[in-house]
Amino acid sequence: MNIFSYHLVKIPFLDAIKHIASNPISTQVKGLIHAEYMTAMTLGSPIFSTSRILIGEVAVFMQWENETALENYLKLDSFGKVLANAWHVRLSFLRVWGKYTGFKIPDAEDLLGDSTSAVVAITIARMKPLAIPRFIHWGRPVEKLVRDHPGSLFSLASIKFPNTVSTFSIWKTEKEMTDMVHGHSQVSQPKRHSEAMKERQRKNFHFEFTTLRFKPLSEYGKWNGQSDIIPNTIEIL
Template identity: 70%
Template sequence: MSIFSYHLVKIPFIVAIKGLFFKPINKNTKGLIHSEYMTAMTLGSPILSPSRFLIRQVAIFAQWENEQALENYLKNEKFGKILIKGWHVRLSFMREWGNISGFKIPDLKAELESPSSPVVAVTIAKMKPFAVPRFIHWGRPVEKLVRDHAGTLLSLASVRLPNTVSTFSIWKTEEEMTNMVHGHSVMPKPKRHSNAMKERERKNFHFEFTTLRFKPLSELGTWKGKENFIPNIQNN
């Protein structure tokens, strides 16, 4: 059964620059279905700020034929040995809204043990160039909502030029995440996300867009000096 993985790692500047032009994970890697290499950003940060584009901090979102394929890549491949020095979470697919090319969405869907179990959300979008200013106008308030939400354990954005943007968030419970999505959070201006979705339905920002929901299986490593972001799961 295929699994997904989400990696965060700080890499040398030269490696990061090369990654902007050439994906460091070969698409022909044995057991790899698809991967996205992106540069990390701070959710809600000003557009023209150093925290908006963190060149040495990268996010890798990948799908593998099975967990052994991921293990082999991390142990045996040059970039895999860099990734293992960072942090990553292994994920089992639950739900998809929209669609994105490259990934193969499994027919088999995981289920959480209980409504109080943690959940992971990943969004990926391929932007329409002329829609970027409108997307920023509607998107940054949503970024701040997710960043500041009491229900998130870890959240960030990422980008790959020219047109790929993504978000990643770990939530304490699925209920807290869905309440945020539908504008029912106990937060200032709770409808920021639902309003942005209405604007997207009115006039789409993207060529492709998907929101993926996952059950976290295990996590490994540290990110910015922290570990064990997700309670009650295996830490490899």
């Protein structure tokens, strides 16, 4: 079965700098469909601050032909072994909006277990350089909305220079996530996301943009000492 995985890992500063220029993930990995190697960022933090771009914290988003290919990569590949000792979640595809080169979206969609099941949302885009100031203006309020939302269990952003940006968020339920998207949440300034989407439709920020929704299958390892970020999944330490 085609699966996705999302990994968070802390690596030495000098290795992080080197990997920004030289991706450590080979395109020849057996069973790997596509991978995005990115530097983690703190959602909603000031643009010019040390907390904005977290050099040394890496986010990797990958698509695999099957789970065996992922297992072999984590056991046999040099960088895969680094990821194996960190945190990751395995994901089953639910829905997609938009398109992004590299990933091969499955025809079949999975189903969430029930209305109380957790859901994972990932956005990824290639920015138009001249649109970046406008994107920041509209995007930072949305980042704060996602970061502070009571339905959000975990969230972060990431970047791959020069112009790839992404977000990753885990939600208690699909309804809480969709309420946030459409501006129906019982929070301050609930329409920040929907207003930003209207602005994107008016004048696009991106060359490519997609939003992907996933069912979390299993969680591995720890991130910042926590190993039970996603409820009701198989937890493997």
